[in-house]
Amino acid sequence: MTVLTLTLIIALLALAAVAVKRVPAGQVHSLYRHGKPVRLLQPGTHVVLPLLDRVGHRIDLGGRTLRFDASMAETQAVHGTVYWQVLEPERADAVIEQADQLIRSGVLDALHADTEASQAERREVAARLKCSLNQHLRENGVMVTRVELEAA
Template identity: 80%
Template sequence: MTVLTFTIIVVFALAAVAVKRVPAGQVYSLYRNGKPVRLLQPGTHVVLPLVDRVGHRIDLSGRVMRFDASFAEATPVQGTVYWQVLEPERADAVIESADQLIRSGVQQALQTENETDQQQRRDVACRLKTSLNQQLRERGVMVTRVELDAAA
């Protein structure tokens, strides 16, 4: 292999690495030297190879998280939280720990609630959603729905 052939292969490889395609419904955070530079919206982008890297692939569609918790009187409860990223710029810093933030928020909010019948359980879910959104809104994440089920 000649030097010219090797150089051509390296140039094509770097050009291929420099092109990033972001699928619809996602946003990529671009990092340079360990610091966030910008967000790549859906589409095709050219980045600096060997300098820029994709830090997070943020899915903008809704997500579902199951949880096990307990009411203030230690009655177990299971449920589902539906959430999504609304502001990727803010969510980039916490996207890896979003599930943990939601789980801890659920546990804190349920510590003030008592076990209830089915109709009151819907009210508890509504208050839980409001409480979670107060904590998460500033981080670019929104809870869209909370469902509580009786633990088996």
């Protein structure tokens, strides 16, 4: 075997190894070609075009958490946690990088609209906050599963 033949075989094997993508269970990978989304790779093993395709986002379908701090009134600070998950990865792919900012801004907007809530009404405020967030996030394939509020 010549050096050129050996180099060619090694290059082809490396190219074949790069062409195989494995997506773990509980995740979806978005595949991009020339900067545009092509398809979603579901859990399992997939063959892609190694020089043209790239994985854009690795979307975790399990739950995520987001901690926040907000002030509802001049004297009352609220801390809390929002639990959310991706339900429709096709829709969420476009906004997955901004999901935390979308949720955080939705929390602040909803809490500022609900400034007269007392500590005793915290559960009701959390339920209204969850409903409000889900109305805004549903079109992006994301759902808030639970909101926990803690008054500081």
